[in-house]
Structure formats: structure tokens, C-alpha cells
Amino acid sequence: xxxxxxxxxxxxxxxxxxxxxxxxxxxxxxxxxxxxxxxxxxxxxxxxxxxxxxxxxxxxxxxxxxxxxxxxxxxxxxxxxxxxxxxxxxxxxxxxxxxxxxxxxxxxxxxxxxxxxxxxxxxxxxxxxxxxxxxxxxxxxxxxxxxxxxxxxxxxxxxxxxxxxxxxxxxxxxxxxxxxxxxxxxxxxxxxxxxxxxxxxxxxxxxxxxxxxxxxxxxxxxxxxxxxxxxxxxxxxxxxxxxxxxxxxxxxxxxxxxxxxxxxxxxxxxxxxxxxxxxxxxxxxxxxxxxxxxxxxxxxxxxxxxxxxxxxxxxxxxxxxxxxxxxxxxxxxxxxxxxxxxxxxxxxxxxxxxxxxxxxxx
Amino acid sequence: xxxxxxxxxxxxxxxxxxxxxxxxxxxxxxxxxxxxxxxxxxxxxxxxxxxxxxxxxxxxxxxxxxxxxxxxxxxxxxxxxxxxxxxxxxxxxxxxxxxxxxxxxxxxxxxxxxxxxxxxxxxxxxxxxxxxxxxxxxxxxxxxxxxxxxxxxxxxxxxxxxxxxxxxxxxxxxxxxxxxxxxxxxxxxxxxxxxxxxxxxxxxxxxxxxxxxxxxxxxxxxxxxxxxxxxxxxxxxxxxxxxxxxxxxxxxxxxxxxxxxxxxxxxxxxxxxxxxxxxxxxxxxxxxxxxxxxxxxxxxxxxxxxxxxxxxxxxxxxxxxxxxxxxxxxxxxxxxxxxxxxxxxxxxxxxxxxxxxxxxxx
Numbered sequence: 001x002x003x004x005x006x007x008x009x010x011x012x013x014x015x016x017x018x019x020x021x022x023x024x025x026x027x028x029x030x031x032x033x034x035x036x037x038x039x040x041x042x043x044x045x046x047x048x049x050x051x052x053x054x055x056x057x058x059x060x061x062x063x064x065x066x067x068x069x070x071x072x073x074x075x076x077x078x079x080x081x082x083x084x085x086x087x088x089x090x091x092x093x094x095x096x097x098x099x100x101x102x103x104x105x106x107x108x109x110x111x112x113x114x115x116x117x118x119x120x121x122x123x124x125x126x127x128x129x130x131x132x133x134x135x136x137x138x139x140x141x142x143x144x145x146x147x148x149x150x151x152x153x154x155x156x157x158x159x160x161x162x163x164x165x166x167x168x169x170x171x172x173x174x175x176x177x178x179x180x181x182x183x184x185x186x187x188x189x190x191x192x193x194x195x196x197x198x199x200x201x202x203x204x205x206x207x208x209x210x211x212x213x214x215x216x217x218x219x220x221x222x223x224x225x226x227x228x229x230x231x232x233x234x235x236x237x238x239x240x241x242x243x244x245x246x247x248x249x250x251x252x253x254x255x256x257x258x259x260x261x262x263x264x265x266x267x268x269x270x271x272x273x274x275x276x277x278x279x280x281x282x283x284x285x286x287x288x289x290x291x292x293x294x295x296x297x298x299x300x301x302x303x304x305x306x307x308x309x310x311x312x313x314x315x316x317x318x319x320x321x322x323x324x325x326x327x328x329x330x331x332x333x334x335x336x337x338x339x340x341x342x343x344x345x346x347x348x349x350x351x352x353x354x355x356x357x358x359x360x361x362x
Numbered sequence: 363x364x365x366x367x368x369x370x371x372x373x374x375x376x377x378x379x380x381x382x383x384x385x386x387x388x389x390x391x392x393x394x395x396x397x398x399x400x401x402x403x404x405x406x407x408x409x410x411x412x413x414x415x416x417x418x419x420x421x422x423x424x425x426x427x428x429x430x431x432x433x434x435x436x437x438x439x440x441x442x443x444x445x446x447x448x449x450x451x452x453x454x455x456x457x458x459x460x461x462x463x464x465x466x467x468x469x470x471x472x473x474x475x476x477x478x479x480x481x482x483x484x485x486x487x488x489x490x491x492x493x494x495x496x497x498x499x500x501x502x503x504x505x506x507x508x509x510x511x512x513x514x515x516x517x518x519x520x521x522x523x524x525x526x527x528x529x530x531x532x533x534x535x536x537x538x539x540x541x542x543x544x545x546x547x548x549x550x551x552x553x554x555x556x557x558x559x560x561x562x563x564x565x566x567x568x569x570x571x572x573x574x575x576x577x578x579x580x581x582x583x584x585x586x587x588x589x590x591x592x593x594x595x596x597x598x599x600x601x602x603x604x605x606x607x608x609x610x611x612x613x614x615x616x617x618x619x620x621x622x623x624x625x626x627x628x629x630x631x632x633x634x635x636x637x638x639x640x641x642x643x644x645x646x647x648x649x650x651x652x653x654x655x656x657x658x659x660x661x662x663x664x665x666x667x668x669x670x671x672x673x674x675x676x677x678x679x680x681x682x683x684x685x686x687x688x689x690x691x692x693x694x695x696x697x698x699x700x701x702x703x704x705x706x707x708x709x710x711x712x713x714x715x716x717x718x719x720x721x722x723x724x
Contacts, residue, residue, distance in 0.1 A: 085515065085516055086511065090511065116518065117516050147447050147448070153451060153481060157483070
């Protein structure tokens with residue numbers, strides 16, 4: 001078992017990575033005899049893993065309840081949150097209860113925000129079961145639900161007490177979702193770590209084929225990069241914003257199509273290309289490096305072009321609602337070079353449109 | 363103008379108390395030219411004060427929007443929260459915006475939770491316009507909405523950047539709400555400050571008649587007592603729980619009747635009497651001191667008896683859902699003597715029922 005620590009003083013917590021962790025009682029530390037637990041999951045994930053998690057917790061002497069919310073980004077809403085609150089109240093869960101998020105990014109975000117809000121905050125544990133959640137959303141304490149007018153607009157910074165990553169759960173993950181997770185993996189290389197980007201260029205096909213040792217190295221590396229930036233900047237006042245490379249473009253795609261039509265990672269893949277193209281227009285990233293990113297994204301079997309019919313101008317209103325907009329000024333994450341990102345407000349609307357157009361169907 | 367400071371290190375903030383503060387630009391520090399502001403209020407309060415607050419902020423050069431939510435405890439819901447989020451998004455408010463809560467406890471709680479949650483947290487300012495909000499709910503950072511199965515079950519600890527108390531707003535407050543505020547005032551004397559309790563015994567009729575100098579002293583004293591306990595224990599892991607004297611009983615009354623039929627302060631008044639009776643049954647509070655509390659509550663024109671038809675046994679299921687229940691054990695705030703409160707789990711169900719019965723219609 002590999003371990004990465006997120007260092008946040010009295011709110012520090014471990015990320016455990018390994019095969020078969022869900023069936024081992026020690027994974028669930030510090031839960032103990034008599035603790036009440038509410039597992040939040042969706043029907044698909046519950047079918048595969050709920051019995052294992054429940055029986056392992058019962059071995060420890062925990063009292064286990066569960067609540068299922070429908071599967072998919074479009075259910076990342078205040079209504080799903082309310083389902084969780086109702087379950088907690090009906091089963092008399094109190095301030096000493098623990099929520100376990102068992103599932104992908106949607107489950108983690110909704111369950112985490114429920115934990116932040118229920119009785120003004122109870123403990124929670126992340127068990128991410130998708131590659132995207134394992135390398136990104138389960139680490140760092142960002143929780144949220146969507147609003148019809150904008151993604152992740154309602155939420156809290158709220159840290160889990162531990163993250164348990166069982167790499168065997170990826171075996172039941174649809175291929176398309178493995179690829180979506182790889183978009184975030186590629187992002188880490190592009191913004192922070194040229195050596196890791198080059199490692200990815202050499203090992204991308206092993207990752208697509210779920211080679212276990214490649215996956216474990218990859219997940220550990222991403223979690224370490226994420227843990228480092230979160231420790232430096234928990235509430236995204238500085239460096240942490242770099243993790244949003246491609247996300248302002250990507251959120252525009254997701255909102256335009258309606259949540260859940262493209263996977264988050266798919267939208268981020270195209271968004272990352274548009275950010276790379278804009279970096280090239282500004283004279284920073286070389287043409288060749290834009291191609292290297294495009295090639296890696298294509299090898300991860302991710303889209304490399306805007307959704308059918310979505311014109312560059314249609315991105316703009318969504319982009320202006322982004323959480324990174326400050327004092328009416330659009331702020332974007334761009335690349336100085338491969339492995340080095342920065343935040344800028346120094347782009348014109350025309351440059352943004354030109355960058356998007358490069359990856360738009362004509 | 364009187365001032366009380368809430369000392370919470372980098373999140374410290376001032377409470378300003380005085381007549382006519384709403385019309386003075388300096389009250390709104392640190393808001394400045396170009397800042398975006400969303401005022402959250404209800405139709406009744408807006409009619410009286412929205413124009414004054416808006417024009418004073420516009421004098422400063424702020425860009426001011428507002429959103430009204432319906433009046434009353436029954437609208438302290440996730441739906442009202444959603445109204446605020448929609449207004450913020452429609453008007454393109456971002457992370458640098460500020461929410462101003464202009465109203466009573468319901469407005470403060472909902473607007474504060476909206477500020478805690480919108481884009482994972484933006485600034486907010488409390489302008490409490492009821493006595494209850496001025497002496498209690500606007501200070502200390504507790505925000506919440508209700509759930510059909512329990513009061514204040516969903517929320518956050520989230521501090522304002524300042525609290526502005528304009529005592530002139532009490533002139534438009536219905537008499538019944540003034541009395542409800544006095545229930546919390548009496549509570550401060552009972553749990554923390556015998557001398558203040560005795561001052562109240564001498565000045566209660568002046569307070570009921572809105573004598574301005576009595577009110578200003580009273581509000582300042584309550585805010586100081588609240589600020590002290592919040593500074594010691596922001597997230598209610600210790601002392602702060604003492605502020606809940608009478609609230610576990612009171613919440614049972616409010617939930618049983620449906621939110622908004624009795625005012626919060628009215629339910630707390632009867633709950634405080636029941637807690638006092640229980641303290642007497644346990645051999646702590648003298649019979650005479652129970653009478654002193656009952657007399658003061660009656661002089662404040664508050665109810666001194668359970669709602670029609672609500673039997674002692676009907677309190678129990680609601681009380682067991684209280685946020686203070688830990689490991690299945692009911693925890694109550696009781697009085698050792700007038701001016702001194704403590705937390706205990708050492709009460710039997712029968713003692714609770716006997717205490718309630720003393721203030722139940724036969």
C-alpha cells in the first residue's frame with residue numbers, strides 16, 4: 001500500500017492507495033466500534049462495492065446506513081443534497097456521525113458538501129472509485145453542487161479525514177471514464193511536471209489498458225502533486241488555481257451542453273487544448289508543444305475538438321460567470337511552457353475566440 | 363456609537379451599536395468604491411430600510427443589487443437559499459462580492475449560509491433589525507436553514523466581516539417580536555451574569571416600552587457576553603453550548619407546531635422555564651429562582667406555558683434529534699444557580715417529563 005499525506009496542520013489526512021483496500025478493516029481508521037456511518041453512493045457503484053464496504057465496517061463494530069443518489073453530473077444538485085439530509089435525519093445521525101462518499105466525483109462532491117453542512121459539519125471519508133476522482137476531486141476538500149446557471153457554484157472547502165483509493169475499483173469503470181480521468185492526469189504533467197508529462201507520453205497506452213503498476217505510480221504521482229499544492233494554498237487564493245487549466249473553457253462546454261452529456265474530463269481535455277492554443281497565440285508555448293498535448297489527449301482516446309455546432313462566441317457568456325472572474329476581469333490559467341503554468345488577465349476576447357476556433361468544427 | 367469586538371484572530375470583526383447607523387457611509391467599512399453588494403431582505407423590512415441602505419452604499423460608490431425572500435421562519439429553507447444563489451448568478455456576482463443580510467434572524471441565517479456557500483464563500487455583513495437578531499443570532503457566525511425533520515440542521519460556522527446594529531430599527535418592530543428578543547436577553551442573565559439578571563428585573567418595563575438608553579445598554583451587554591463566549595469557543599465544542607439554555611425544549615415546541623407559529627423567542631421562553639424546573643428537580647436551582655425567571659418572562663409579555671394540547675411525552679422524539687445529542691445521549695443545558703449554567707447528560711426521561719409537565723396545561 002502506498003501513502004500520500006495532505007499536510008494541513010490539525011486537519012492533515014492520509015491518502016491510502018492499493019489493491020483491495022476496501023475489504024481491509026484497517027483502511028477505515030479512525031472509525032471504531034459504535035461509530036455511526038452513512039455511506040453515500042449511487043446504484044451502479046453500490047451494486048459493485050456497497051456489500052464489501054458495509055461488511056468490513058460491521059466487522060469493526062460500526063453502525064452502517066446508506067443512501068443512494070441517482071447516477072450522473074445532472075444529479076449534482078441541491079435536491080440530491082436534500083436526499084442525504086433526509087436520510088441522516090430519519091436515521092437519527094448526529095454530530096458524531098461520519099459520511100463515507102463511495103463513488104466518483106459527483107458522489108464525492110455532493111457527499112462532502114453534505115458533510116460540511118449537516119449540523120454545521122460532521123466527519124467524512126472519501127472512497128473514490130473513478131480514476132478522475134482518485135487523482136483529483138477526492139483530494140483537497142473542494143465540495144460543491146451545481147446550479148442551473150453555473151457549475152460548482154454552491155459548496156464549501158471542507159477536508160475529509162482520510163481518502164481510501166482501491167485501485168481494483170477501476171476494473172469495473174467504463175473505458176470512457178478511464179479516459180476522462182486521464183485528462184486530469186495529463187493536466188498535472190502540463191502544469192507542474194515536465195518529467196511526468198514525458199513519462200505519460202511513454203506509458204499512455206499502458207494506462208489506457210489499465211496496467212496496474214503503471215496506474216499505481218500514476219495515481220500516487222498525481223495525488224502527491226495535488227497534496228503539495230493544497231498544502232500551499234488550501235482555499236485557492238494562489239497556486240491552487242493552476243489546477244484549473246482548461247476548466248474555464250471546459251465548464252463552458254459542460255454548461256452549454258447541459259451537465260452530463262460530455263464527461264467532465266472530456267470537456268477539460270478540449271479546454272486544455274484551447275488554453276494551450278491561447279498560450280501559443282500569446283507567444284509562450286511552442287507550436288510543437290501544443291501538438292504534443294493534442295497527441296497525448298488523442299492517445300488517451302479523448303475528444304480533441306469542440307462539441308458539434310458550438311461556436312467560439314458561445315463560450316464567452318459562460319466563461320464570464322467563472323469563479324475566477326475578479327472585478328469583471330476574466331482570469332485564465334495558461335502555459336509558459338510544458339510543466340509550467342501561470343494565471344493571467346492579459347488576454348483579449350478576440351484572442352480567446354481565435355484559440356477556441358482552432359479546435360472548432362468548421 | 364458603542365462598539366464590541368468579536369476576537370477571532372484574522373477573522374475578528376466589530377459590532378457597531380447606535381441610532382441612525384444605517385444612513386452613515388462609515389458604518390459599512392470596509393466596503394468601498396466599485397464593490398458589488400447583494401442585499402438580502404424580506405418585503406416588510408425592505409419597505410422600511412432598503413432605500414436608506416442602498417442610497418448610502420451608492421454614496422460610497424458600491425454597485426448594489428437586492429433579493430427578497432418571503433417573511434418568516436417557514437421560509438428558512440433550501441428553496442430560499444436557491445433564490446439567493448439565482449439572484450447572485452443572474453447579476454454576475456463573483457468571489458469578491460459581499461452579501462448584506464438586512465433583517466431578522468431568518469434573513470441573517472439564510473443570507474449567512476448563502477455567503478458561506480456561494481462560490482465556496484464570499485464576504486458578508488449582518489444588519490440585524492430585530493431585537494432577537496441584534497442580541498443573539500447576528501453575532502458569532504452560526505448560519506443555517508431548517509429541514510422538515512429538524513431545525514437549523516443544515517448550515518455552516520461562517521463569520522461576518524462586521525455587524526451593524528441601528529437601534530432605531532426597533533421602532534418599526536411588532537411588540538410581539540420585541541418580547542421574543544427579550545427571551546434571549548433574559549437567557550444571558552440566567553446563564554452568565556446574575557448582576558445583569560438583577561438589572562433586567564429592575565428595567566424590564568423600560569425595555570418593553572423601548573426606552574432607548576435602556577435598550578442600548580442591554581444590547582451592548584448581550585453582545586459582549588456573546589462575543590466573549592464565541593471567542594472562547596467558536597464552533598461550540600464547549601462553553602458556547604450554554605447559549606442553548608431552553609433551546610432543546612424550545613425547538614421541540616417549534617417543530618411540533620410547524621415553524622413560524624410560535625416565534626423562536628416565545629418557544630425559548632417556555633423552554634427556559636422547563637430547563638429551570640428540571641434544574642430545580644435535580645436539586646440545584648431554588649424554587650424561588652424558578653419563580654423569578656417565570657416572573658421576568660411574564661413581565662416581558664412572553665408565554666409561560668406549553669402550547670395548547672402539547673403533552674410532555676410529545677417533546678421527546680424532537681429532543682432526541684437535537685444537534686447536542688452525542689452517542690445517543692441527550693445533553694441539556696441546566697442552571698446550577700441564577701447566572702451559572704452547565705451541560706449535563708445525567709437526567710432521566712422521567713425527570714424531563716416531570717419538568718415539562720409543570721408548564722403544561724392540564
